[in-house]
Structure formats: C-alpha cells, structure tokens
Amino acid sequence: MTRLTCLMTLALLATACTEGTGTDPDDPDNTAGESTYEPVEGTTNLTNCSGTIASDAPSFFTEFWACADISNASGGVQVSTDGLPPHQSAYYATDHENYVAFDTRGGTHRVNPNTLGSQNISFTFPDDPTPKGITITDAIVDNEMMTSDEEYSGGPVGIALNGVSIFAAMAAPGDDLWEEQYTFDLYEGHPAGTTYHYHFETPGPLEVLQHKGWSTSSTPGQGDVELYGLMCDGTVVLGCTELDGSAPDDGDFDAQNGHLHDIDDGSTTHFENRYHTHVCPDEWPDYPFFPEIAYYQTTTCR
Numbered sequence: 663m664t665r666l667t668c669l670m671t672l673a674l675l676a677t678a679c680t681e682g683t684g685t686d687p688d689d690p691d692n693t694a695g696e697s698t699y700e701p702v703e704g705t706t707n708l709t710n711c712s713g714t715i716a717s718d719a720p721s722f723f724t725e726f727w728a729c730a731d732i733s734n735a736s737g738g739v740q741v742s743t744d745g746l747p748p749h750q751s752a753y754y755a756t757d758h759e760n761y762v763a764f765d766t767r768g769g770t771h772r773v774n775p776n777t778l779g780s781q782n783i784s785f786t787f788p789d790d791p792t793p794k795g796i797t798i799t800d801a802i803v804d805n806e807m808m809t810s811d812e813e814y815s816g817g818p819v820g821i822a823l824n825g826v827s828i829f830a831a832m833a834a835p836g837d838d839l840w841e842e843q844y845t846f847d848l849y850e851g852h853p854a855g856t857t858y859h860y861h862f863e864t865p866g867p868l869e870v871l872q873h874k875g876w877s878t879s880s881t882p883g884q885g886d887v888e889l890y891g892l893m894c895d896g897t898v899v900l901g902c903t904e905l906d907g908s909a910p911d912d913g914d915f916d917a918q919n920g921h922l923h924d925i926d927d928g929s930t931t932h933f934e935n936r937y938h939t940h941v942c943p944d945e946w947p948d949y950p951f952f953p954e955i956a957y958y959q960t961t962t963c964r
C-alpha cells in the first residue's frame with residue numbers, strides 16, 4: 663500500500679513537472695535565443711555585477727532584470743540597487759575599471775563635472791497600482807520640474823533593468839533637458855551629484871535583454887524587444903516594441919507616448935491593462951524621453 667501511494671505520488675509529480683515546463687520562467691523556449699551580449703573584459707558588467715533575484719519573484723523580474731536585489735514584498739516587488747552602471751562610463755572615477763574617456767561625439771557633447779558613486783535606492787513596485795484618473799495632455803507634459811502636481815519628483819523615480827536609476831523627463835527649473843542630453847555618455851546617462859541615471863533611450867537596459875536572449879541588439883531602435891524599466895508608481899517603460907516584439911499601436915498614445923493594454927511577452931501576460939510608455943525617438947521624435955507624469959498614485963514612490 664505504501665509503495666503504491668509512493669508510485670502514485672511520483673506519477674503525479676512527473677505529470678506536474680511535464681505540464682510545468684511550458685510556463686517555467688527558465689524555459690529557453692520563452693526567450694528569443696542565445697545570449698549575444700559581449701562584456702568588455704576587466705570591467706564590472708552584466709555577468710559579474712552584484713544582485714540577487716529571488717527565484718520566487720514574478721517572472722517579469724527573473725526573466726528581464728539583472729544587477730539588483732529583487733524579492734517579493736507586501737503589495738509588490740522590492741527592487742534595491744546600488745545604481746552603479748554595469749557598463750563603461752566617463753562618469754566613473756578615473757581609477758575605476760569601468761572608466762573610459764568622455765566621447766564628445768564630434769563636438770556635440772561635453773562632460774559634466776560630477777563623478778558617479780554608489781547609491782542606496784529601493785522601490786516596492788506595486789502589484790496593483792491605483793490610477794489617479796488623469797488624462798496626460800500636452801498641457802502638463804513640458805519636461806520642466808515643478809510645473810504640475812502630477813509629475814514625478816526629482817531624483818530617482820524608477821529603476822532600469824540593469825539596476826541604474828531612472829529620473830523623470832525633467833530638468834531643474836531654469837535648465838533644459840533637451841540641452842542636458844549633451845552631457846550624456848555613450849550609454850545616454852549622466853550623474854546628478856553622484857547619482858548616475860538615464861532620461862531616455864539607452865543601450866544599458868537593452869543589453870540585459872541581449873544578455874538574457876530576448877533580443878539580438880542593444881542599439882536603441884533595433885532591438886527585437888525593447889524594455890527599459892519600471893517607474894516607482896508601476897508605470898512600465900518600453901521602447902520601440904511591445905514586450906512580445908510587435909510594433910506599438912500609437913493611435914491611443916497620450917502626450918508622453920503612454921497607453922494601456924496587457925503586457926505580454928508572447929507566452930506570459932506579466933501585467934493586465936497596465937499603463938506604459940514607449941520611448942522611440944526614431945518613430946515618435948516629439949516625445950523622446952522617459953515619462954514625466956505619474957499615471958498611478960505615487961504612494962509607492964518615496
């Protein structure tokens with residue numbers, strides 16, 4: 663009798679295992695293929711950066727993220743990071759292994775005086791964010807700080823797939839974000855104080871997709887799939903594609919290229935009817951930045 667039960671249990675387990683493989687987040691069938699990411703030797707990069715992603719975290723995080731500590735938390739998923747870019751930058755201290763000389767790109771770009779350093783950034787991205795019920799129009803999207811109650815605050819308000827801070831698409835009062843972009847390094851980031859961050863399309867997070875086999879290119883605009891990260895209120899930031907690689911339908915875009923629909927990678931729906939924006943200046947040059955206005959309530963922001 664005992665032996666029969668045991669065999670039956672094994673049979674049940676075997677069935678469960680077989681049925682489980684289709685939705686196993688580690689199933690290579692879920693990804694675009696082999697990694698084409700090539701780290702620069704001797705640097706801190708996606709293959710050796712620090713960060714632990716809990717195996718029971720939602721598959722959106724186990725599949726698409728790197729270089730951060732990620733675990734389930736009350737009401738959401740906590741992502742904590744030191745914010746250090748896992749790629750080369752002219753904003754590292756000159757004695758850091760990831761330091762490279764600033765590239766002026768033929769004279770259009772100039773280095774800012776800051777040096778990046780380690781941060782202590784943590785957000786609990788909400789599982790079920792609450793919409794504010796606003797409509798995001800040109801009247802409130804102006805890329806300037808302190809011009810609307812609905813905008814994100816200054817400083818880190820999101821995290822990119824590679825653990826780097828995302829700042830909202832705003833310059834400090836009196837400054838111009840369209841001008842500030844000329845201090846971006848080759849990964850389109852720069853530091854405010856010591857906090858390195860991105861404002862718009864960047865190869866950094868796209869390299870994670872390449873590393874994990876979702877995409878064969880980290881050049882913005884050329885990825886098979888383009889996902890950049892999450893804003894603190896739960897807004898997802900995508901690039902020129904939806905998460906399944908298809909072309910976004912811009913028919914219902916708001917003033918920051920945002921709209922709502924399920925976010926699906928082709929086999930798994932990660933978010934239902936979730937607000938997200940598309941950053942893709944080749945396609946939508948009028949609004950090339952990450953979001954400025956928080957669609958959801960920002961109680962999870964800081």
Ligand SMILES: [Zn+2]
Binds near residue numbers: 842854859861
């Ligand atoms: Zn900035």
Ligand SMILES: [Zn+2]
Binds near residue numbers: 904910911921938940
């Ligand atoms: Zn979309």
